[in-house]
Amino acid sequence: MPMLEVDNLYAGTEEVTILHGVSLAIDAGEVHALMGPNASGKSTLAKALAGDPGIVVKSGAMRFLGEDLSALTPDERARLGLFLSFQYPPEVPGVTIASFIRTALHELTGEETPVLSYYGQLQEKLKQLELPDGFGARELHVGFSGGEKKRSETLQLAVFAPKLAILDEPDSGLDIDALRIVAESVNAMRSPERAFLIITHYQRILNYIAPDRVHVMVDGRIVHRGGPQLAKELEERGYDWVKREFAGKPSQSEDSQTG
Amino acid sequence: MDERELEALRKSKEGYEYGFADEAEYGVTPVKGLSEAVVNQIADIKGEPAWMREFRLSSLKVFQAMPEVAWGPDISPLNLDDIYYYLKPKGYYAHSWEEVPERIKRTFERLGIPEAEQKFLAGVEAQYDSEAVYGRLKGRWEKQGVIFETTDQAVKRHPELLREYFATVVKPDDNRFAALNSAVWSGGSFVYIPPGVRVEIPLQAYFRINARSMGQFERTLIIADEGSFVHYVEGCTAPVYSTESLHSGVIEIVVKRGARVRYSTVQNWSTDIYNLVTQRATTHEDATMEWVDGNLGSKTTMKYPAVVMVGRGARGEVLSISFAGSGQHQDAGAKLIHLAPDTTGRITSKSISVADGRSSYRGLVRVLPGAHGCKAHVECDALLMNPQSRTDTYPYIDVNEPDAEVSHEARVSRVSEEQLFYLMSRGIKRTEAVSLVVSGFIQPITKELPLEYAVELNRLIQLEMEESVG
Numbered sequence: 001m002p003m004l005e006v007d008n009l010y011a012g013t014e015e016v017t018i019l020h021g022v023s024l025a026i027d028a029g030e031v032h033a034l035m036g037p038n039a040s041g042k043s044t045l046a047k048a049l050a051g052d053p054g055i056v057v058k059s060g061a062m063r064f065l066g067e068d069l070s071a072l073t074p075d076e077r078a079r080l081g082l083f084l085s086f087q088y089p090p091e092v093p094g095v096t097i098a099s100f101i102r103t104a105l106h107e108l109t110g111e112e113t114p115v116l117s118y119y120g121q122l123q124e125k126l127k128q129l130e131l132p133d134g135f136g137a138r139e140l141h142v143g144f145s146g147g148e149k150k151r152s153e154t155l156q157l158a159v160f161a162p163k164l165a166i167l168d169e170p171d172s173g174l175d176i177d178a179l180r181i182v183a184e185s186v187n188a189m190r191s192p193e194r195a196f197l198i199i200t201h202y203q204r205i206l207n208y209i210a211p212d213r214v215h216v217m218v219d220g221r222i223v224h225r226g227g228p229q230l231a232k233e234l235e236e237r238g239y240d241w242v243k244r245e246f247a248g249k250p251s252q253s254e255d256s257q258t259g
Numbered sequence: 260m261d262e263r264e265l266e267a268l269r270k271s272k273e274g275y276e277y278g279f280a281d282e283a284e285y286g287v288t289p290v291k292g293l294s295e296a297v298v299n300q301i302a303d304i305k306g307e308p309a310w311m312r313e314f315r316l317s318s319l320k321v322f323q324a325m326p327e328v329a330w331g332p333d334i335s336p337l338n339l340d341d342i343y344y345y346l347k348p349k350g351y352y353a354h355s356w357e358e359v360p361e362r363i364k365r366t367f368e369r370l371g372i373p374e375a376e377q378k379f380l381a382g383v384e385a386q387y388d389s390e391a392v393y394g395r396l397k398g399r400w401e402k403q404g405v406i407f408e409t410t411d412q413a414v415k416r417h418p419e420l421l422r423e424y425f426a427t428v429v430k431p432d433d434n435r436f437a438a439l440n441s442a443v444w445s446g447g448s449f450v451y452i453p454p455g456v457r458v459e460i461p462l463q464a465y466f467r468i469n470a471r472s473m474g475q476f477e478r479t480l481i482i483a484d485e486g487s488f489v490h491y492v493e494g495c496t497a498p499v500y501s502t503e504s505l506h507s508g509v510i511e512i513v514v515k516r517g518a519r520v521r522y523s524t525v526q527n528w529s530t531d532i533y534n535l536v537t538q539r540a541t542t543h544e545d546a547t548m549e550w551v552d553g554n555l556g557s558k559t560t561m562k563y564p565a566v567v568m569v570g571r572g573a574r575g576e577v578l579s580i581s582f583a584g585s586g587q588h589q590d591a592g593a594k595l596i597h598l599a600p601d602t603t604g605r606i607t608s609k610s611i612s613v614a615d616g617r618s619s620y621r622g623l624v625r626v627l628p629g630a631h632g633c634k635a636h637v638e639c640d641a642l643l644m645n646p647q648s649r650t651d652t653y654p655y656i657d658v659n660e661p662d663a664e665v666s667h668e669a670r671v672s673r674v675s676e677e678q679l680f681y682l683m684s685r686g687i688k689r690t691e692a693v694s695l696v697v698s699g700f701i702q703p704i705t706k707e708l709p710l711e712y713a714v715e716l717n718r719l720i721q722l723e724m725e726e727s728v729g
Binding site: 050051052053054073074075077078079083084086089090091092093094095100103104107108139140156160 | 676
């Protein structure tokens with residue numbers, strides 16, 4: 001049984017259907033990339049998986065570790081081991097990163113981490129991500145640059161150690177050094193028990209994180225799938241050829257391969 | 260007066276409530292309402308000197324002559340003829356534990372308040388032995404020359420200080436409820452800090468247990484002599500249950516040259532009480548007054564801590580936080596009166612309105628002629644939790660010097676679904692996510708409170724959220 005299974009999913013806002021029959025399966029230990037032009041529905045899929053109340057599931061199914069995700073609240077999904085790294089995480093004034101992460105960790109694990117050992121762990125992770133010691137004392141995302149927000153998300157990923165991490169555009173707005181740090185952190189976390197779904201417009205981050213599978217989404221449909229070389233092909237040829245060749249056609253079966 | 264009350268009164272022979280323990284035993288049938296006879300009775304019970312009796316009686320006349328308050332929240336349901344105005348022997352409070360509302364009992368449980376304290380707070384038991392903790396600290400303060408006693412005691416023991424300062428900051432004719440308090444006051448604290456003395460541990464007059472005995476009409480007077488410092492903490496976050504419907508205290512503070520006083524209070528009156536309080540400080544040259552004010556309970560609160568800056572370079576700061584739950588109206592704010600040059604003031608007000616709760620910021624910044632080079636900044640943030648929650652802002656600014664820098668910022672915000680989804684996506688349950696956003700919102704104030712207050716305040720707001728938002 002795959003860790004994550006999305007079956008013929010139709011979803012969108014109340015008024016507009018954005019995803020038109022998306023299917024996807026990710027096994028434990030795998031890294032999948034979801035690529036596609038802007039506004040193709042990639043983030044909508046991420047939000048639907050995490051349980052964003054703004055996204056309405058119209059039909060189809062999402063199963064994570066055998067559980068029907070639609071029946072679970074976002075916090076229940078997180079406690080099952082699903083993590084979404086936000087493209088634009090919101091500001092929460094007055095709540096420090098350190099206390100927020102501690103609260104979340106408590107909820108996720110059901111265990112109270114002693115203050116001292118918690119701060120020790122946090123400092124260690126901050127060091128690994130080349131973040132300053134004072135980072136934990138900052139108010140959650142208040143006045144953060146785009147790059148700092150990504151680092152906050154990466155820090156959380158490292159601390160929470162989820163079973164499935166969905167990273168929504170983890171590379172946007174990052175300079176090359178920051179990108180390397182984020183990628184190294186992800187690579188260090190790769191394990192047979194953990195899976196990743198990396199959503200990206202550009203191939204760039206996939207130079208650092210080698211995906212097992214690449215899915216291409218256009219207009220709310222996965223129109224093409226392949227191995228790591230597909231990402232390179234997209235980088236060279238852009239999305240237009242995919243659109244020309246595949247858009248409007250039914251979603252390909254999982255075993256079809258290119259290149 | 261029914262049998263149960265009479266019985267309670269009979270049982271009260273051992274003494275009187277905290278603050279009146281050194282008063283004579285007094286057996287009299289209480290009557291409701293306000294009259295010269297009642298005021299005289301209070302002075303009799305307390306065995307007060309003539310000057311205080313005169314003060315009370317003249318204040319009563321002032322009160323009777325003053326019109327009803329014509330602005331602010333609706334307090335018309337408050338029936339001033341239906342209230343006991345004089346102190347009650349301790350046993351008199353004895354309604355039974357069974358009568359205490361479940362909601363209040365639950366809050367006690369959640370705050371982890373020991374059972375003995377719970378009963379005390381709920382007014383079921385009148386005595387609580389705080390002397391063990393309090394007595395030791397008292398010795399330390401006394402070595403420094405600090406006077407810290409009930410105002411009732413001070414009237415007898417320190418008449419010279421009382422006669423010099425009492426009712427000089429808040430005069431009886433200041434407002435109708437100040438007049439009322441002046442006529443019938445009971446309890447409250449008197450604090451005197453000698454010149455240059457810094458009291459490093461906050462004076463916690465009423466942490467939890469003493470809040471109960473604070474009474475309905477307490478009168479507090481703090482005098483910080485030149486160059487001294489004190490942090491005075493009063494009130495409690497636990498709900499104070501009372502069968503009376505009015506709390507109307509007066510707090511007066513004199514901050515002399517170069518001294519600094521911080522007065523922190525968190526009050527959580529039960530939600531049927533009208534809480535109408537006058538708090539004012541006079542700051543002299545280079546002196547600093549800081550009010551940290553938390554208003555949680557009550558049906559209606561009207562409270563505007565004020566700093567009157569009379570000396571050059573004086574500073575005044577008010578940090579105010581209020582929480583208006585269902586059926587509550589918190590009309591809170593602050594006043595900064597700049598009478599002298601180079602004085603600076605700052606008001607930070609935060610309010611949270613839940614369900615149909617209503618919070619208002621009502622504030623005054625006044626710069627008088629001759630007060631050159633003054634600065635004042637007002638910031639008020641309101642957080643609305645539900646569509647029917649309400650907030651209003653009434654900023655009054657009256658500047659009579661062109662070089663004054665006065666600014667006002669007001670913001671209204673809501674807890675966004677985006678924030679909640681984000682926090683929930685990290686495994687945090689919805690109600691806790693709401694609490695987290697709210698505790699972050701009030702963090703600029705809670706970080707100024709003593710730790711135990713901050714922790715309790717956050718826990719309490721979490722509880723209120725669960726009750727109100729579900």
